[in-house]
């Protein structure tokens with residue numbers, strides 16, 4: 001199988017990798033770029049652990065071929081903190097203990113960030129519907145919702 | 159596996175026609191990549207049609223909408239004018255997968271994946287949208303209900319694919335709606351789905367109706383008796399009872415872990431009534 005060059009901008013950096021056309025974007029991030037922050041839960045679009053944004057659109061990276069990301073911008077969990085400074089969502093997830101094992105957390109953070117960009121003041125119901133594609137088997141979701149609401153309030157400046 | 163991303167319809171036709179091994183058209187990929195992952199398919203060539211401009215457009219052609227087959231659910235949800243024109247189609251689109259899935263998944267893919275439970279298919283059928291299908295022998299027009307022939311099977315011939323869907327102009331006082339039953343509100347597969355599209359005259363009498371059921375047969379059905387139950391009535395209680403009876407009578411579901419035959423048959427009638435009530439409200443407003 002002929003490998004193909006894929007050029008993407010990942011978290012603002014130009015990245016060029018050689019990848020097999022059957023590899024998903026998730027495979028390419030984890031196995032070719034050594035960016036293992038994005039997790040694989042199901043590989044079939046059901047759990048959201050692999051959430052990233054592609055040209056600003058929230059997607060499951062397990063449902064995108066690496067080669068489809070050619071020429072596009074990818075944002076992953078590795079780009080969320082600014083150096084040592086955590087994103088408000090990351091801080092609030094810690095403050096509210098919105099994680100236990102943590103495998104769902106990168107996906108939930110990326111999905112929550114996408115929500116707040118579209119809707120800075122979501123209701124609890126809107127958060128629950130938006131995050132329906134992100135499964136968490138540990139927390140029971142309640143603390144996640146609280147963390148997102150708290151981060152949203154801080155980001156709105158109150 | 160080879161990956162090709164043609165930028166014109168002609169290039170795509172050439173690629174799809176010229177292949178010997180298994181060829182798969184890739185739109186949003188939310189079904190195709192799962193099938194590859196599960197080793198259900200092992201395509202030799204993937205033809206990604208997302209770079210073809212005509213297939214990405216949502217256009218209002220003087221009240222008759224044309225929807226490119228590779229437009230994503232999210233792009234459609236972001237189009238306020240289309241949402242206002244076809245709220246019932248959007249009821250279905252909004253129920254497809256998660257936010258992440260709708261960021262990729264397309265209505266064209268939902269139709270061509272040919273799942274009997276696909277949420278956008280019953281309201282696409284009741285909209286009377288016509289698919290423009292292109293292939294090595296030229297272009298043909300196919301009503302949406304004639305695309306799927308059974309689970310995972312379509313009437314598309316080798317090398318053919320759907321380019322776009324053309325919606326008819328809507329008469330005044332028309333409304334459509336889609337409802338489904340699922341144990342979870344999101345991220346679930348319809349146990350039963352029902353779409354209703356109707357038109358009223360200025361006295362509030364239903365002059366035209368079309369009803370489609372999903373997930374209760376090998377493909378989404380058009381239930382003519384259910385439409386007849388509404389036409390000529392003010393969509394009152396008697397008409398609603400007749401509608402429910404016709405919808406339940408037309409359902410020929412299977413028993414599976416998601417629902418029994420009895421349950422699905424009953425729910426088909428209930429959903430038909432509730433969808434008709436919403437369509438009626440929308441027709442009046």
Ligand code: FES
Nearest residue numbers: 041042043048062
């Ligand atoms: S790994 Fe992609 S949705 Fe589960």
Ligand code: FES
Nearest residue numbers: 100102136137138
């Ligand atoms: S913290 Fe374990 S799955 Fe969410």
